[in-house]
Amino acid sequence: MADKAQIQDAIKTQGEVVRKLKTEKASKEHIDEEVAKLLKLKAQIGGDEGKHQFTLKTAKGTRDYNPKQMAIRERVFNTIIRCFKRHGAETIDTPVFELKETLTGKYGEDSKLIYDLKDQGGELLSLRYDLTVPFARYLAMNKITNIKRYHIAKVYRRDNPAMTRGRYREFYQCDFDIAGQYDPMIPDAECLKIVHEILSELELGDFCIKVNDRRILDGMFAVCGVPDDKFRTICSTVDKLDKMSWEVVKSEMVNEKGLSEEAADQIGQYVSMQGGMDLAERLLQDAKMSQSKQACAGLTDMKQLFSYLQLFQVTDKVVFDLSLARGLDYYTGVIYEAILTQTGPVPVAATQNGAGEKAEEGVSVGSVAGGGRYDGLVGMFDPKGRKVPCVGVSIGIERVFSIMEQKAEASAQKVRTTETQVMVASAQRNLLNERLRLTAELWNAGIKAEVMYKKNPKLLSQLQHCEDSGIPLVAILGEQELKDGVVKLRTVHSREEVDVSRAELAEEIKKRTSDV
Amino acid sequence: MAIREKVFNTIISCFKRHGAENIDTPVFELKETLTGKYGEDSKLIYDLKDQGGELLSLRYDLTVPFARYLAMNKVTNIKRYHIAKVYRRDNPAMTRGRYREFYQCDFDIAGQYDPMIPDAECLKIVHEILSELELGDFRIKVNDRRILDGMFAVCGVPDDKFRTICSTVDKLDKMSWEDVRSEMVKEKGLSEEAADQIGQYVSLQGGMDLAERLLQDAKMSQSKQACAGLTDMKQLFSYLQLFQVTDKASAEKVRTTETQVMVASAQKNLLEERLRLTAELWNAGIKAEVMYKKNPKLLSQLQHCEDSGIPLVAILGEQELKDGVVKLRTVHSREEVRFSYTASLSV
Numbered sequence: 001m002a003d004k005a006q007i008q009d010a011i012k013t014q015g016e017v018v019r020k021l022k023t024e025k026a027s028k029e030h031i032d033e034e035v036a037k038l039l040k041l042k043a044q045i046g047g048d049e050g051k052h053q054f055t056l057k058t059a060k061g062t063r064d065y066n067p068k069q070m071a072i073r074e075r076v077f078n079t080i081i082r083c084f085k086r087h088g089a090e091t092i093d094t095p096v097f098e099l100k101e102t103l104t105g106k107y108g109e110d111s112k113l114i115y116d117l118k119d120q121g122g123e124l125l126s127l128r129y130d131l132t133v134p135f136a137r138y139l140a141m142n143k144i145t146n147i148k149r150y151h152i153a154k155v156y157r158r159d160n161p162a163m164t165r166g167r168y169r170e171f172y173q174c175d176f177d178i179a180g181q182y183d184p185m186i187p188d189a190e191c192l193k194i195v196h197e198i199l200s201e202l203e204l205g206d207f208c209i210k211v212n213d214r215r216i217l218d219g220m221f222a223v224c225g226v227p228d229d230k231f232r233t234i235c236s237t238v239d240k241l242d243k244m245s246w247e248v249v250k251s252e253m254v255n256e257k258g259l260s261e262e263a264a265d266q267i268g269q270y271v272s273m274q275g276g277m278d279l280a281e282r283l284l285q286d287a288k289m290s291q292s293k294q295a296c297a298g299l300t301d302m303k304q305l306f307s308y309l310q311l312f313q314v315t316d317k318v319v320f321d322l323s324l325a326r327g328l329d330y331y332t333g334v335i336y337e338a339i340l341t342q343t344g345p346v347p348v349a350a351t352q353n354g355a356g357e358k359a360e361e362g363v364s365v366g367s368v369a370g371g372g373r374y375d376g377l378v379g380m381f382d383p384k385g386r387k388v389p390c391v392g393v394s395i396g397i398e399r400v401f402s403i404m405e406q407k408a409e410a411s412a413q414k415v416r417t418t419e420t421q422v423m424v425a426s427a428q429r430n431l432l433n434e435r436l437r438l439t440a441e442l443w444n445a446g447i448k449a450e451v452m453y454k455k456n457p458k459l460l461s462q463l464q465h466c467e468d469s470g471i472p473l474v475a476i477l478g479e480q481e482l483k484d485g486v487v488k489l490r491t492v493h494s495r496e497e498v499d500v501s502r503a504e505l506a507e508e509i510k511k512r513t514s515d516v
Numbered sequence: 517m518a519i520r521e522k523v524f525n526t527i528i529s530c531f532k533r534h535g536a537e538n539i540d541t542p543v544f545e546l547k548e549t550l551t552g553k554y555g556e557d558s559k560l561i562y563d564l565k566d567q568g569g570e571l572l573s574l575r576y577d578l579t580v581p582f583a584r585y586l587a588m589n590k591v592t593n594i595k596r597y598h599i600a601k602v603y604r605r606d607n608p609a610m611t612r613g614r615y616r617e618f619y620q621c622d623f624d625i626a627g628q629y630d631p632m633i634p635d636a637e638c639l640k641i642v643h644e645i646l647s648e649l650e651l652g653d654f655r656i657k658v659n660d661r662r663i664l665d666g667m668f669a670v671c672g673v674p675d676d677k678f679r680t681i682c683s684t685v686d687k688l689d690k691m692s693w694e695d696v697r698s699e700m701v702k703e704k705g706l707s708e709e710a711a712d713q714i715g716q717y718v719s720l721q722g723g724m725d726l727a728e729r730l731l732q733d734a735k736m737s738q739s740k741q742a743c744a745g746l747t748d749m750k751q752l753f754s755y756l757q758l759f760q761v762t763d764k765a766s767a768e769k770v771r772t773t774e775t776q777v778m779v780a781s782a783q784k785n786l787l788e789e790r791l792r793l794t795a796e797l798w799n800a801g802i803k804a805e806v807m808y809k810k811n812p813k814l815l816s817q818l819q820h821c822e823d824s825g826i827p828l829v830a831i832l833g834e835q836e837l838k839d840g841v842v843k844l845r846t847v848h849s850r851e852e853v854r855f856s857y858t859a860s861l862s863v
Binding site: 055059090095096097119120122154420432433436447469 | 542
């Protein structure tokens with residue numbers, strides 16, 4: 001537009017004026033006056049003229065992790081991995097993308113959320129949607145029949161932000177799975193034991209682990225008169241009970257899914273039931289339920305599970321809950337979900353966590369882990385259809401991060417982003433070489449040390465850096481100290497100083513920082 | 517995975533020892549973020565399918581995402597490490613065994629500081645990591661873009677050929693000087709004279725002493741750029757000395773000759789003896805050189821060894837000749853050992 005072009009010219013001219021004034025070192029007032037004119041002109045057309053028109057952002061639904069977030073993340077991973085290792089799990093890793101055909105047909109409706117790579121003339125690829133299908137592919141490909149493995153990595157889902165606010169498209173999943181033919185329910189019980197350990201060690205507050213079984217659910221639907229072809233869809237409605245009231249759920253079953261009111265009422269009776277081994281026992285005696293062979297198998301295994309959980313001492317937090325459904329695309333047996341029971345504001349980012357989302361969405365607020373048994377998945381990959389039974393759990397790591405980040409924010413304690421033990425500093429000038437020399441000595445002795453990249457930094461700046469970064473000690477060099485062969489070791493927060501001989505410095509630092 | 521874990525632990529503990537923070541970025545970036553940053557290699561970038569949203573590409577390295585992170589968060593100072601996988605659609609026919617998904621392990625210091633100190637710390641870190649990983653002996657070569665450009669300028673390389681000549685010079689670690697020279701002259705159209713001048717320089721290796729010498733070099737000192745680079749190189753080496761890593765750091769390029777020993781003498785009138793010994797070495801199949809001067813100064817002969825990268829010098833003297841021995845000196849360490857004349861041949 002002519003106007004814009006004119007203004008741009010004016011900006012150019014005015015820019016020259018300002019530059020000239022600055023070169024001539026004109027008076028500040030004069031320069032400021034002309035700069036103000038320039039800014040006004042720029043404001044008229046808005047935006048950064050001359051700079052590249054460039055959007056500086058991460059892709060939608062993704063985010064960077066800054067050092068504070070990484071420090072928290074590292075702590076969380078360490079706790080979780082320690083637990084996995086305590087249980088003898090190995091770890092594997094798989095590529096971020098798979099052949100498109102590997103992922104096709106495994107996620108049902110959610111397939112539309114898969115990120116595809118552009119066809120660039122080679123194989124058609126897609127970003128992994130979870131860690132379970134890659135795991136099954138890995139087992140089939142390497143003909144593995146037994147493994148206990150954990151896998152912590154990011155997965156990708158093209159969630160539509162309009163529908164699911166705050167959901168990330170790239171997020172961590174933290175999976176633990178046991179593959180192999182074993183005596184029933186023992187590995188299943190170990191998975192629950194692991195969830196219990198992790199949630200306890202992370203100190204997220206009180207939690208509850210709900211368990212149910214696909215066979216019990218299917219059996220229940222059958223004896224309540226649900227037609228076979230409606231099992232899945234009724235199941236996903238029942239799954240909404242953690243978010244919606246029974247009235248609303250019943251209404252959806254009857255009005256939207258075409259279920260008879262009678263069947264709905266019968267389901268209603270069962271899904272309100274919660275308990276422990278006693279509930280399983282009662283249902284086995286239940287006139288209706290006991291008619292389903294499937295349900296009986298599930299209930300018998302449920303009793304067995306609880307007996308193992310008692311031996312593992314985790315029954316305080318585990319509840320057999322008939323309303324627990326979860327997307328059942330590949331679950332064949334026991335299913336479980338862990339929720340935090342403390343109420344509180346739910347951080348936006350935490351409404352999605354991928355917890356136990358073995359192929360499905362629908363995570364309730366407060367859910368931090370989920371999983372179950374899936375015996376048929378590996379067989380789908382194996383050319384001979386050989387089955388490898390699997391059971392596993394996925395920890396909702398993003399939710400855990402959010403909670404930890406909030407806790408860190410709220411607590412007085414600072415989260416350190418480095419592990420530096422000592423800052424090598426000097427109060428006097430011209431001691432850079434000495435500082436560098438001492439720093440290298442400390443590094444060589446395995447001490448975590450930093451030095452300022454300045455020839456003559458002020459002591460105050462160096463101390464300030466210690467305060468900002470949480471560095472506990474500072475080793476101060478001075479002419480006299482160098483002559484005497486000592487270093488002044490100062491505790492940053494108390495300001496106490498003591499002279500330490502150069503030779504003993506590393507040891508002294510190690511001693512003091514191991515108490516921290 | 518167990519091996520990987522061990523390697524990462526070693527590397528990460530080194531980074532942490534130096535006070536580095538850790539960041540992470542998404543596996544894909546906006547396509548426009550990566551556009552125009554990788555030159556010819558842009559064709560190796562994995563794009564995501566256009567599924568109606570933003571156009572995305574998988575990250576090609578960790579450096580461009582780092583720069584984007586700094587700009588986006590207005591960070592002016594940071595010392596960070598980042599270990600993550602990157603993606604390149606390498607054509608396996610051309611580059612056998614190259615993975616398309618592979619780990620990169622980056623350490624970077626961003627910010628305005630007094631010159632060369634952070635640069636020296638990066639080298640210290642490489643030294644520590646390679647030592648701790650116990651991969652065997654290693655060497656860290658250093659140079660400077662300004663020295664290279666300055667060198668090209670004073671050798672008569674036209675400005676517009678700098679980059680392309682540079683990438684040819686880069687092949688010296690894989691090709692002989694003859695082949696490199698040939699490519700410069702025949703393929704890149706450089707004059708033979710310029711190529712020869714470059715040849716003299718790129719054979720140079722050394723430490724701070726080389727930087728000092730080049731600052732005195734008649735031709736090189738004409739380039740302001742080169743001088744700036746050389747001054748900084750001296751500064752760098754002084755810091756590397758304080759950091760105790762100069763054993764592995766050496767400046768500049770590979771050798772253009774394979775001479776094993778220089779036959780020299782400190783005293784006058786020993787040309788015949790030198791020639792005689794040199795011939796004996798040649799007869800024994802040893803690659804030897806002797807200076808074409810009746811009475812060269814020992815220093816000049818030693819200097820030639822340093823310039824050409826000749827590792828040993830056999831020094832003759834009146835007393836040694838009487839005793840029937842030769843002083844064999846290791847050029848870089850200055851250690852000397854006396855060998856009997858005949859035995860020295862087999863060393």
